[in-house]
């Protein structure tokens with residue numbers, strides 16, 4: 532497949548390419564279909580999603596995810612502010628705070644941080660971090676597939692929100708609700724920063740038969756789930772929620788762990804989605820006529 536060029540609402544050109552599968556990789560994906568997760572079990576995983584993540588944090592405590600030190604490099608929106616300007620930041624699905632604590636450490640004295648997750652244990656870990664300071668951070672429990680975020684956050688009050696490796700953990704049927712919650716909490720002109728797993732990332736290709744729930748949606752051994760996105764489906768999802776797509780593209784990175792001798796290529800999708808200054812007035816950038824017809 533040739534790289535595909537598109538022009539974003541802000542005039543940037545994206546050059547991107549969906550990973551090409553080798554025959555061996557196609558074989559592995561076909562094998563995953565041989566034994567799917569039974570429907571009843573998939574429904575139970577959905578009902579117990581919060582419990583599985585809470586057990587995940589009980590087992591792994593704060594040791595699993597690394598601090599996200601790349602965020603200011605990848606998301607200039609975090610640093611392109613007048614230092615006098617007061618910024619309200621919300622991390623949606625914060626886990627143990629691997630995004631906000633590196634920012635707090637770097638200063639960001641004009642930021643007020645909100646951080647929420649539906650796992651009470653994750654939120655407790657955020658609150659017990661030595662950098663947690665109630666005058667600068669508020670962590671609380673919220674399920675992004677419901678409205679309960681608004682018990683702690685007012686609508687139209689957030690300048691920057693983030694969804695970092697969170698949407699993939701949520702059932703696809705619930706994504707429009709999550710996108711809608713993000714849209715509602717942002718101020719007009721506010722931006723949602725997004726990163727998550729990309730289609731045919733090595734973690735997707737590694738699943739053995741017995742783990743696939745639906746197309747590109749899998750169950751891990753510990754009962755948490757993961758989806759692998761194309762950039763098109765994210766563009767459609769967030770545009771339908773009312774966002775202007777500032778950027779939305781595959782990024783290729785490597786996961787490196789020298790101690791364990793690991794160095795593997797990864798595929799993520801990264802996006803910046805803006806709530807228009809005047810609601811309803813935005814340009815959708817897709818040149819795909821089928822997708823465009825969704826927005827007419």
Ligand SMILES: C[S@@+](CC[C@H](N)C(=O)[O-])C[C@H]1O[C@@H](n2cnc3c(N)ncnc32)[C@H](O)[C@@H]1O
Pocket residue numbers: 580584585596599623624625626627628629630647648649650653673674675676694695696697700701
């Ligand atoms: C892969 S972790 C990422 C955590 C953090 N954003 C980071 O980058 O380290 C996914 C997080 O999403 C949270 N999560 C999953 N579904 C959620 C939901 N419906 N509402 C709120 N949080 C959710 C999980 O508890 C977990 O902390």
